[in-house]
Amino acid sequence: NAGVTQTPKFQVLKTGQSMTLQCAQDMNHEYMSWYRQDPGMGLRLIHYSVGAGITDQGEVPNGYNVSRSTTEDFPLRLLSAAPSQTSVYFCASSYSHKGSHEQYFGPGTRLTVT
Amino acid sequence: SQKIEQNSEALNIQEGKTATLTCNYTNYSPAYLQWYRQDPGRGPVFLLLIRENEKEKRKERLKVTFDTTLKQSLFHITASQPADSATYLCALDRISSNTGKLIFGQGTTLQVKP
Helix, strand or coil: CCCEEEECCEEEECCCCCEEEEEEECCCCCEEEEEEEECCCEEEEEEEEEECCEEEECCCCCCEEECCCCCCECCEEECCCCHHHCEEEEEEEECEECCEECCEECCCEEEEEC | CCEEEECCCCEEEECCCCEEEEEEEECCCCCEEEEEEECCCCCCEEEEEEECCCCEEEECCEEEEEECCCCEEEEEECCCCHHHCEEEEEEEECCCCCCCCEEECCCEEEEEEC
């Protein structure tokens, strides 16, 4: 199993550009999440999904869109990039075991917006 | 406001000693709490989960305690090794939300010196 994969590893965007961060998992996990990690602020939840066709907002959703058409894929779209979106983005998947969720993280995408 | 806090200062210890990391939270009543390890440039990796009705959990050289009265979890690494040097994150879920929506602390960096 490849686990959780993310592409690209690095990306530089200009302000106003749009792009999609890709995330895929091959563990048949129902739950998937997107986090951003900034120095001193830990991981913050952007969007999450509890299954194909179902998504919801997390703590910091503004400026981002998601969709979940399949169990495997959960892309994150930046609509109009801003310097405040410079961050490291992690995708994670999980399944429910007695109500708890051990998260499996991807390797991350480092995004710089100039 | 709801917060989860870890010591932001790095913890430096000598090889062979026990490292103790702290995770404090306010205004949550989590069903469980998790600990993750993160190496530079990589995604977090799950280590241990402890439920609200458990006082202590062990895995090899790792031990986690969970005091719901103090709203605190302690993470211990016994007989520490330089390879244990990393950032350690705690995370918790809201009350039985079963959505995989975790709240993360900002992490504590551990440096084990040979």
